[in-house]
């Protein structure tokens with residue numbers, strides 16, 4: 001995809017970018033970022049191979065303004081481009097070792113990642129150090145990088161990831177800012193309403209993560225004061241996946257934990273629209289609006305209306 005870079009002129013709300021705190025961004029990166037290390041054959045270069053590292057965040061096109069906000073946070077470095085040929089995804093990436101060192105690393109040194117992604121970050125940082133010393137141009141350095149590239153991200157065993165997260169368990173502390181950022185990436189909000197055969201309104205927030213991160217999910221569960229168990233997610237066919245979920249059902253926890261946390265640290269992706277619908281329904285229920293037929297019908301109408309108008313594409 002040539003000339004696929006997006007510029008501020010491509011989005012409708014560049015003057016109104018979402019804002020966030022550094023810790024919130026780290027939570028978001030625990031959910032949505034990727035630390036890429038690649039070694040590819042390049043006959044013309046020294047040793048015949050080229051090493052490339054990249055910090056990447058890929059989102060649905062509806063959340064493109066979040067990427068511009070993140071790019072701004074990192075001092076305007078990196079590029080934003082289409083993330084796939086169907087143009088349903090957008091991608092922010094930084095691949096200059098200098099920009100990674102000066103802009104990306106300080107964030108994660110200040111607020112370390114707390115999911116098993118931190119292991120990828122640590123490997124990525126080792127490669128960066130090797131590249132900075134030019135040791136990637138020696139066969140010894142290249143070998144070290146090759147071995148890292150083999151395991152980083154998807155190449156590690158489940159047990160390796162579990163052992164890693166166990167080793168950092170004591171440093172995993174859930175904070176509101178981190179949690180809101182993480183939920184912006186890896187949660188979903190469901191508001192289910194029906195008027196017949198009986199009036200029903202179910203609110204559910206699910207926070208999901210791969211099963212190797214069960215320690216993290218357990219800490220989130222405790223932080224929110226939930227008593228229900230962490231459960232495996234099932235896909236649309238009803239098959240159990242390797243994703244585990246913390247699910248919030250109790251109204252009191254929606255009202256006293258999720259809403260205040262996610263209002264204080266607003267979502268930066270298009271998920272903010274789902275959150276607003278959910279938060280408004282909670283507010284109306286707290287006021288007792290659902291107790292009368294008329295009030296309940298108004299809630300249903302509001303939810304259906306929101307469903308129709310949300311997720312507007314933000315690319316011009």
Ligand SMILES: [Ca+2]
Nearest residue numbers: 030031032186
């Ligand atoms: Ca994720």
